[in-house]
Amino acid sequence: MSILIDADTTFIVQGITGREAVNLVKECLDYGAGAKIVGGVTPGRKGRDVHGVPVFDTVAQCVEHHRGPIDGSVVTVPPAFTKDAVFEALQNGIKLVVIVTERIPRGDVAQMVELAAEREARIIGPNCLGVIVPDVIKMGGIGGPARDAAKSYTPGTVGVISRSGGMTTEMSSTLTAAGLGQSTAVSIGGDAIIGSSYAELMPLFEADPQTEAIVIYTEPGGRMEAELARYVTENDSRLPIVAFMAGRFMDEMPGMSFGHAGTIVEGKEDTATEKIARLAQAGIVVAEEISVIPDIVKDKLGARV
């Protein structure tokens, strides 16, 4: 099993004719059993195709062509048009929106998230690489071309959640090399407001019988780690969590922006030191370096049996 997507998931790509989107479509079609990309949208380009995927002017046309509801959409349109594209997807019944676009102002993100909540839909991202279920399906650029993704991701029992797209692959690859496969890996995005946080994905992993442990990549900035610590404490989670915290040096440089938009230390609570302490209090092990994560995970899994 997996979370969010599986072999049957259908999705579209909004902004499908863009340079990066064209690559992404090919990668997803090539990976695992081949993603069911049922259409793409670029206004004014109806009638074309991208690697065999038909292009339409509107999401409604995709739905009509598919003759039924579509599960998801990968949104890769420029920042100024993203909100409109996401609204279009949500209003046409799409329940899972992966937003790849970066540099979207948070006022726009908040609106998308609010509308998604009203439509009982879920947003992953923005500024993320998407979701991958090893050897089955990937939705987004996560892991890169199918051949490369296969080197890093293998099926298994570890759920991966990461604020950095690249580090999702780096950590999964480390797990894979140590014989630990992944149930689902989710790149949640590095912005200050994102559609799905660690704590919001936890119940899905909790409910997934395949998942036995969680590995997360975190950074300074924001309160998402505190939210996760609270979730774990309050819900008596069955899943051991191992975290890696990057950007510890930023504690000494408040107000300076590094890495992602959400990664800026603005107060005491969002420093790396403070977050590590909070996670530790909730029983989440914070690894000093990535290479030691597999051993900690194995240790945790062994201890539970």
Place this chain on the structure above:
Amino acid sequence: MTDALFIDVEVDASVAQDRELAAKLTEVCPVDIFAQSDDGALEIVQENLDECVLCELCINAAPPGTVKVIKLYSGETLPAGAAVAGG
């Protein structure tokens, strides 16, 4: 190693004057290695050679065997196995 040149492109003399091909090569290359002079003749933009992404679009656009991409760092050529004129 005292030089840092990575890619060279060879266009066979038999097609070098073909303006139609020149236009085609100029269009397909994603990193602008090919260009046309004012009279439409094919030009190779030296400073863009090392931007080559080995996509082979130029090779596929030209008659077989007329365009070769040479990896100077390994001596390999694209399309694979093509002989390089003049060694």
Place this chain on the structure above:
Amino acid sequence: MRFFEYESRAIVAKAGIPITKQGFAKTPEEARRIAEQIGGPVVIKSQVLSGGRMKAGGVKFADTPDEAAGHAERILELEIGGHMPRGVLVDDRADVKHEYYAGVVWDGIRKLPVILFSDMGGIDIEEVAENHPDHVARAHFSTLRPFSDWQAKQLISSLGVTGSALNRLTPILARLARLFLSYDMTLAEINPLGELTDGAFVALDAHMDMENEARPRQKELLHELGVGDEETRQAREPTPFELAGEQVDAMDHRGVAGNVTEFDGNLGLVIGAGGGSLTLFDAVRAQGGKPANYCEIGGNPSVRKACGLAKLVLQKPGVERIAVMMSIVSNTRVDIVARGVIKACVELGHDPAEKIAIFRIPGAWEEEGFKILERYGIEYADRSVSLHEAARRAVEKIQGGNGAGAEGDQFRQTTAEIGSETDV
């Protein structure tokens, strides 16, 4: 990006919130003229982007225009938190009866804006929230539906405020909530929000912070305020080295090779991407290395851009070698980055095998990249070598193995300086 107080107050006034009579002055003479126009006691306030103005002597009271000019002269020469002021604000000294607080920020967990109100203004709101929680009211509000006046009224009245104060405060808070969204602020704060002896309410000070990502669509407002595109308004001004990094990144639109921050070490870093850079910078320091810079490459940059960034780092005074490291790449290409950094070394007259301490970028097109690296005799590593191990090897090469423990003192120096500039 942060606004100066005089800009923040202009924004507030533009949104229809009353402010005191005031003017921005760059010379003592201008300050005198503004004081004359106001015609009464004034306050002279230093315009710097750092806190603690009062303590540093950057706020002075004047009863006459002459006195105003005198204070302005001294304040204009007074450095606060490492910054010279951009000018002074000459502000009407209003007769204040009571000070309130009003502010709007984002709640990243609820993913909604939250408006805060307190009847204890003039001091830091976090202090009030901690010591007098019953004097702070807060309410989340929708970004989809327009903010309605009743939402402000309900918030204010929850602290027991009634009568004309309630009716006069309501539109002010409602306008603040609307300006927060319409101008893409990440912080919009009026503190103190003064109730004057004549019953009027005015913004006595304001603090606005706009989201960088929104700058393109807020061009009109920024233009009106005279904020240039080149003003980054970070916690410290960019150095020439960092500005040169921006130029490298602007060379073409393919990918990113920039986001450079300067440090004082001897190991130049060509690292990526966002999360990878953060991890690698930590890793180098954990191994006792002294980074000369932070930077980010990613999104499949051109050879030219990777070369430009590597050249910039190589030419930085004090840099002995560079380490080229990234987390596993899926979009950026190993061979393209390899070509770029080798070109940089060779064109500057260096042997790449000598200058590049280690090259650790696994992923897309790695076979091709490794061929290039081998040809030039550069030490490289694939994904079986962790980011921390790669950092260790780089540090070992530059410090001959006695790196551990030799924590970068100069790094501390640089950051201590930055830290002191941000005591907001």
